[in-house]
Amino acid sequence: MNGVHDMGGMDGFGPVVHEQNEPVFHAGWEGRVYAIASIAVGRGLINADEFRHAIERIPPARYLASSYYERWIAAVETLLVERRVVTRKELLAKEDGAIDPALIANAVATQGPAPIKVKTEKRPPRARFAKGARVRARNLNPSGHTRLPRYVRGKAGVIARDWGVFVFPDTNAHHAGTKPQHCYSVAFDARELWGKAANSREQVYLDLWEDYLEPIASSSKRQATRRQTERRSGGR
């Protein structure tokens, strides 16, 4: 989804501020929500992709005003609601739609979480692209979860490495199948991404699933196609 979380290439957030001697957690609750989410993912109660998507669904203004671990709390709460640990009716009883901690705690005793259904499919994951192949990131704007950042859509790059087969986040986040497929390291020239004024000695390497990519026909292939077309039209 085209959320505010997709930040690559945005301006206006100011300089990077470096905190000296930073603690691992700035408050006790940060460590606890980190651990809760880790256990939930580790035990398969939620998958990492739907957790990321739950963070992405935080309304943009709230997303920007929240700290990193506050976004984690919101995501775990969202998923608990969707698992029907708390019902929508109970939620609507609150004026601002925010989740009431006491309400959640009370609901636990009477309601269990809805089971997660994951469709699995067997698809032979053959690699479509070879190292060195020129590819284009597709111009996709899915309403659901995706790991195809906006800044690279429609841009041309080169397959640098084939990382092997991985679960596809775009479907896995919605329990619509794991759709295993190859994921590649694709090298993009900074000038391709940011225009001619960008530095020619900079590249961005992005890991992209096969479904995000389309081949760019080599010039010899294009010429062959053109010749074929000409031949066909000439024969008529």
Next chain:
Amino acid sequence: MSGDHHNTDDTGPAARVKALEAILTEKGLIDSAAIDAIVDIYETRVGPRNGARVVAKAWTDPAYRKRLLANATSAVAELGFAGPEGEHLVAVENTDRVHNLIVCTLCSCYPWPVLGLPPVWYKSFAYRSRAVSDPRGVLKDFGLELAPEVEVRVWDSSAAIRYLVIPERPKGTEGMSEDALAAIVTRDSMVGVAKIAAPTSRRGGSAPARA
């Protein structure tokens, strides 16, 4: 607006997390002892010191360096480091010609087993937004200015691969032990926002000559 203010107020996030913990505990899905243990692991055991040991070994053992560059996950496991967000590790090496920088523009993916949990700056909107479009500018925020001829490679770790930068070994560290070298490797150098300064003097060891 701050993306990273910290609210320790008991009516804020602390109360919400307490409720979450209560729910999941009552359902038997988690227990508080496990939470305590995880917090302790990331506060005391899993952190950039792990990555520093990997780098120091790569600097002193050419065969290990080769294995690390070929398959970082297994090379890191040789030193006993593994776990969540470390299932697919890749090491990229800085040289005098190539500088590598790691970011995750979509969230804040980070190689936990070797670097621990990410610092606030890595998770900040400023870093996530600009590391891909203006890496040299971001490095200047950290006080690192690269020569114009140096190639910058930014790795946006928005998929399953987690990256570790092997920083350049500073001059003047010849003859230092692996342990002593591990002590000078910084977290920031392993993300690629800093270089390691040559040590000028060190306590309790053979101080190498200044380069």
